[in-house]
Amino acid sequence: MSRLFRSLQARLVLAYLLLVLVAMELTGVFLLGSLESYYLNSFRTTLSAQAQLLGGMAIAHLAPAGGVGPDRQAIANLVANWPAETGISVAILGSDGEVLGASRRQAALVGQRLQTDEISHALGGSVGELVARDPETGERTMVRATPLFSGGRVVGVVYLKGSLERSDEVLRNIRRLVLVATGIALAVSAVLGTALARTITGPVRELTAKATAMAQGQFDQSIPVRSGDEVGRLAETFNFLAGRLKETLAEISGERQKLETILAYMADGLVALDREGRIIKVNPAAARLLGADPGTLTGLRPAEAWPDSPVAELLERARTQGESGSLELRPQGERGPVLVAEATPLRGEGDAPAGAVLVLHDITELQRLDQMRRDFVANVSHELKTPLTTVKSYVETLLDGAAEDPELRTRFLGVVEAETDRMVRLVRDLLQLSQLDQGTLQLDLQPVSLPELVEGVLARLSPAWSRRRLAVEWEWAPDLPLCLADRDRLEQVVLNIVANAVEFTPEGGSIRLWAGPDPGGAPGSPGSYVRLTVKDTGIGIPAEDLPRIFERFYRVDKARARTLGGTGLGLAIAKQIVEALGGDIRIASEVGKGTEVTVLLPVAEEAADEEGPAETERGATAG
Numbered sequence: 001m002s003r004l005f006r007s008l009q010a011r012l013v014l015a016y017l018l019l020v021l022v023a024m025e026l027t028g029v030f031l032l033g034s035l036e037s038y039y040l041n042s043f044r045t046t047l048s049a050q051a052q053l054l055g056g057m058a059i060a061h062l063a064p065a066g067g068v069g070p071d072r073q074a075i076a077n078l079v080a081n082w083p084a085e086t087g088i089s090v091a092i093l094g095s096d097g098e099v100l101g102a103s104r105r106q107a108a109l110v111g112q113r114l115q116t117d118e119i120s121h122a123l124g125g126s127v128g129e130l131v132a133r134d135p136e137t138g139e140r141t142m143v144r145a146t147p148l149f150s151g152g153r154v155v156g157v158v159y160l161k162g163s164l165e166r167s168d169e170v171l172r173n174i175r176r177l178v179l180v181a182t183g184i185a186l187a188v189s190a191v192l193g194t195a196l197a198r199t200i201t202g203p204v205r206e207l208t209a210k211a212t213a214m215a216q217g218q219f220d221q222s223i224p225v226r227s228g229d230e231v232g233r234l235a236e237t238f239n240f241l242a243g244r245l246k247e248t249l250a251e252i253s254g255e256r257q258k259l260e261t262i263l264a265y266m267a268d269g270l271v272a273l274d275r276e277g278r279i280i281k282v283n284p285a286a287a288r289l290l291g292a293d294p295g296t297l298t299g300l301r302p303a304e305a306w307p308d309s310p311v312a313e314l315l316e317r318a319r320t321q322g323e324s325g326s327l328e329l330r331p332q333g334e335r336g337p338v339l340v341a342e343a344t345p346l347r348g349e350g351d352a353p354a355g356a357v358l359v360l361h362d363i364t365e366l367q368r369l370d371q372m373r374r375d376f377v378a379n380v381s382h383e384l385k386t387p388l389t390t391v392k393s394y395v396e397t398l399l400d401g402a403a404e405d406p407e408l409r410t411r412f413l414g415v416v417e418a419e420t421d422r423m424v425r426l427v428r429d430l431l432q433l434s435q436l437d438q439g440t441l442q443l444d445l446q447p448v449s450l451p452e453l454v455e456g457v458l459a460r461l462s463p464a465w466s467r468r469r470l471a472v473e474w475e476w477a478p479d480l481p482l483c484l485a486d487r488d489r490l491e492q493v494v495l496n497i498v499a500n501a502v503e504f505t506p507e508g509g510s511i512r513l514w515a516g517p518d519p520g521g522a523p524g525s526p527g528s529y530v531r532l533t534v535k536d537t538g539i540g541i542p543a544e545d546l547p548r549i550f551e552r553f554y555r556v557d558k559a560r561a562r563t564l565g566g567t568g569l570g571l572a573i574a575k576q577i578v579e580a581l582g583g584d585i586r587i588a589s590e591v592g593k594g595t596e597v598t599v600l601l602p603v604a605e606e607a608a609d610e611e612g613p614a615e616t617e618r619g620a621t622a623g
Contacts, residue, residue, distance in 0.1 A: 012193065012196075012197035012200065012201070013190060013193040013194050013197050016189050016190075016192075016193030016196070016197075017186055017189055017190060017193065019189075020182075020185050020186055020189040021182065021186060024178065024181065024182040024185055024186075025182070027178070028175070028178035028179075028182070031174065031178065032171055032174060032175060032178070035170070035171055035174060036167070036171055039164070039167035039170070039171070040131070040142070040164075040167075043142055043162060043164065043167065044129070044142065044144065046088075046162070047088070047142065047144040047160045047162060048144065048146070050088065050090070050158075050160055051144060051146035051158040051160055052146070054078075054079075054082060054090060054092070054158050055146060055148045055156075055158045057078055058075060058078060058092050058148065058156060058158065059148055059150055059155070059156075061074040061075045061078065062075070062092075062094065062095075062100075062148060062150065062155045062156040063150040063151070063155045070094055070100055070155075070156070072100050072101070075092050075100045075101040076100070076101040076110070077101075078092075078101065079091070079092055079101035079102060079103055080101070080103070082103070088160060088161070088162040088163075089102070089103045089104075089105035089106045089160070089161045089162075090102065090103045090106075090158070090159070090160055091103070091106050091109060091158075091159040091160075091161075092156055092157070092158055092159070093114065093119065093122075093145075093156055093157040093159055094155075094156055094157075095123070095153075095154055095155050095156060096113065097113045097114050097115060097119055097123060097157075098111065098112070098113050099111060099112050099113075099114060099159075100156070105161075106159075106161070114159070116128075116130070116143075116145075117130065118130045118143055118144070118145040119145050119157060119159065121145065122145035122146060122147045122154075122157040122159075123147065123154055123157060124147075124154075125147055125149075125154055126147070127144065127145065127146050127147070128143075128144070128145040129142065129143065129144050129145070130142070130143045131143075131164070134163075137163075139163050139164065139165045139168070140163070140164040140165070140168055141161055141162060141163055141164060142161070142162050142164055143159070143160070143161045144159075144160045144161075145157050145158070145159050145160075146158045146160075199231070200231060203223065203226075203231045203234070203235060204231075206223055207223060207234065207235070207238055210222075210223055210238065210242070211238075214242060214245070219242065219245060219246040219249060220246065221242050222239050222242060223235040223238055223239060225239070263281070263283040264283060264284055266283065266285060267285060267362065268285060268359055268360060268361055268362070269283060269285040269286025269287075269288070269289045269290065269339075269358075269359065269360030269362075270282075270283045270285070270286055270357065270358070270359055270360070271286050271297075271302075271311075271315070271357070271358040271360075272346075272355065272356075272357045272358075273302070273315060273319055273346075273355040273356045273357070273358075274354075274355045275319075275348075275353060275354050275355050277301050277302070277316065277319055277320075277355075278299055278300065278301055279297050279298055279299065279300050279301070279302065279305060280298065280355070281298075282294040282297045282298065285360070286358075286360055289337055289339055289360050289362060290306065290309075290311070290332075290360070291332045291336070292305065292306075302315045302316060303316070309329070310327055310329060310341075311329070311341055311358065314326075314327060314341060314343045314358070315343050315356050315358050316356075317343070318343035318344060318345045318356040318358075319345060319353065319355060319356035320353075322345045322353065323345070324342070324343060324344045324345065325342075325343050326340060326341060326342040326343070327340070327341055328340050328341075328363075329341060337362050337364040338362070338363050338364045338367055339360050339361065339362060339363065340360070340361040340363050341358060341359070341360050341361075342358070342359045342361070343356055343357070343358045343359075344356065344357055344359075387419035387420070387423050388419075388423070390415065390416075390419045391416050391419050391420065394412045394413075394415055394416050395416065397412060398412055398413075441489075441580065443486040443489065443580060443581065444486050444487070444488075445484055445485065445486060445581075446484070446485075446486075446487065446604075447482035447483070447484060447604035448482060448483050448484070448485045448487050448490060448604075449482055450476065450480060450482075450483060450515045450530060450532060450601075451476050451480065451515070453487065453490060453491055453494060454474060454476075454494060454513060454515070454532070455474070456491070457491060457494045457495050457498055458472060458474060458498070458513075460495065461495070461498055461499060461502055464499075464502050464503075465502045465511065468502065468505070468506075468507050468509075469507050469508055470502065470505055470507070470508070470509055470510060470511055471509070471510040471511070472510070472511045472512075472513070473510065473511070473512045473513065474512075474513045474514075475512075475513070475514050475515075476514065476515040476516060477515065477516035477517060479517070480515055480516060480517065480530065481517060481528075481530060481603045481604065482603070482604040483530040483601040483602065483603060483604060484581070484582070484601070484602050484603065484604040484605070485581050485583075485601055486577075486581065489577045489580075489581070490577070490581070490601070492573070492574075492577065493573075493574040493577050493578060493585075493599065494532070494534075494599075496570040496571070496573070496574050497534050497574065497597050497599070498511070498513070498534060499570075500570065500571075501534055501536040501538060501595070501597075504536070504538040504539050504595075505536045505537060505538035505539075505594075506537075506538065506539070509536065509537040509538060509594075510536070510537050511534065511535070511536045511537075512533075512534075512535045512536075513532070513533065513534050513535075514532075514533045514535075515530060515531065515532045515533070516530070516531055517529075517530060517531070517603070518530060518531035518600055528602075528603045529583065529600045529601060529602055529603060530600070530601045530602075530603055531598060531599070531600055532598070532599045532600075532601070533596060533597070533598050533599075534596070534597045534599075535594065535595070535596040535597075536594045536595055536596075537593070537594040538594050538595055539591070539592070540589045540590050540591040540592055540593055540594055540595055541587070541589035541591070541595055542591055543591075546587060546589060549571060549587055550571050550572055550575045550585075550587075551572065553568035553569065578599055578600075578601070581601060581602070582601075582602045583599060583600045583601040583602060584599075584600045585597065585598070585599050585600070586598045586600075
């Protein structure tokens with residue numbers, strides 16, 4: 001039973017039934033009370049009318065002219081012949097309360113003195129009334145004693161007594177009807193209440209089922225709104241809550257996915273421990289830097305994951321002692337990356353220890369750049385020291401008297417001039433590199449014809465490659481589009497590449513230049529490109545030197561390069577200029593077979609749509 005009434009529907013139905021029962025009972029009580037009052041008033045009116053009529057006739061016999069006493073016989077005849085209502089008995093009393101005449105039902109009272117309360121009220125001048133149950137018949141009766149006045153005094157009383165059985169029978173029938181109606185109303189209310197309760201409990205059950213599904217992770221839940229009442233508003237609120245919850249969880253999931261993506265693609269490694277000291281997160285960078293599989297590390301303690309590494313001790317100290325710390329290490333040996341590990345404790349609520357996090361920074365490139373910086377300073381110092389030393393020694397020699405010899409003076413001043421030019425070229429190249437690094441080099445981009453530019457470069461270098469008896473071949477596609485470049489800077493690049501090919505190709509060798517459209521273009525750069533290839537049969541570049549060929553001051557054959565007057569900055573400048581123009585430069589080489597340099601340059605917009613089938617057009621050829 002208690003489980004039954006824990007149901008909302010059962011409680012609602014019970015409430016409906018109690019409400020109907022109370023309403024019917026109150027209605028019945030009010031109705032029966034009103035009917036009883038109505039019947040009593042109606043019966044009282046009947047008795048009052050009878051008393052007035054009978055009293056008007058009886059006055060003359062109660063106080064006859066001449067001052068004699070009441071005419072008993074006349075009163076008896078009057079009462080005996082009085083057409084009283086059915087169930088009403090009549091009696092006339094004298095001023096002393098003696099019954100002077102009575103109907104058949106009260107004939108035994110004639111000659112008796114009645115001293116009831118209602119008669120006493122009537123003898124006192126007011127109407128006396130009593131509603132009571134007759135001890136003989138058990139029926140309710142109404143007794144009404146009405147005083148009769150003559151000469152300002154009470155001369156008699158009209159005593160009427162009537163049965164209320166008819167009205168009581170009507171009231172009993174009505175009471176039975178009320179009880180039957182109450183039963184029918186309760187039955188109908190139970191049926192309608194159940195149906196009505198279902199309109200409330202049905203959506204509540206549906207809401208409960210949807211909420212349970214949401215609690216199980218099914219967030220795409222909604223309830224149809226079937227009404228505009230509280231239940232409908234509850235459904236609207238649930239749908240709004242479900243939508244907001246879905247959006248919030250989607251945002252949280254998105255943020256988590258972003259965090260996972262950031263951790264997955266961040267360059268620094270990250271290892272996180274929980275409060276028990278077990279690994280809960282290792283991003284791919286950390287696994288790569290530490291040389292481990294991230295799937296096998298989760299759930300392990302640092303000492304289990306890296307038994308012989310100081311990383312474990314660093315993490316444990318941060319977790320247990322709350323101390324931040326860092327160290328430098330090479331977890332994969334001398335050939336592996338150089339790392340800086342930084343451990344920091346994690347704090348939860350109330351500043352309670354919640355674990356630790358380790359961040360790994362790969363400083364291999366930083367160390368390499370630092371070494372390059374030191375090498376750069378050393379190279380610049382060396383490049384300046386050699387010509388300065390030469391200039392100083394020749395100037396001192398001239399000051400010591402060599403200036404007196406015209407031939408010697410001319411030769412020494414020529415050396416000083418050459419070394420000065422060398423230093424000027426070095427400073428100029430350094431300034432240009434600085435501008436390229438800072439992005440301050442001004443580029444005048446315009447459509448440039450490669451055939452015209454290359455032929456100009458070959459003409460400038462013609463004495464050099466003719467002197468070395470080199471075969472130079474220059475070809476380009478007839479539909480070669482214009483490239484978008486700064487003419488002077490591009491000429492500097494081509495001049496540097498071709499000059500290197502001339503200088504490092506033995507006598508009798510060959511140099512082949514070719515230009516044509518290259519739809520593939522530079523890696524990561526959309527659009528069409530022009531390809532310029534310079535291929536020689538020179539001494540070639542060792543494979544181990546190719547990765548560093550574009551570094552500043554890097555020379556494959558340092559002694560020969562200095563003899564030829566190079567600064568070691570030409571290819572570095574060429575690479576940065578080409579990249580600033582939006583292109584790319586590549587080198588392929590093999591020792592003893594030669595070198596091939598490829599330059600990719602973007603096509604000028606007005607020429608991009610004019611490309612046709614590529615054929616070969618021959619330019620300058622010499623041997």
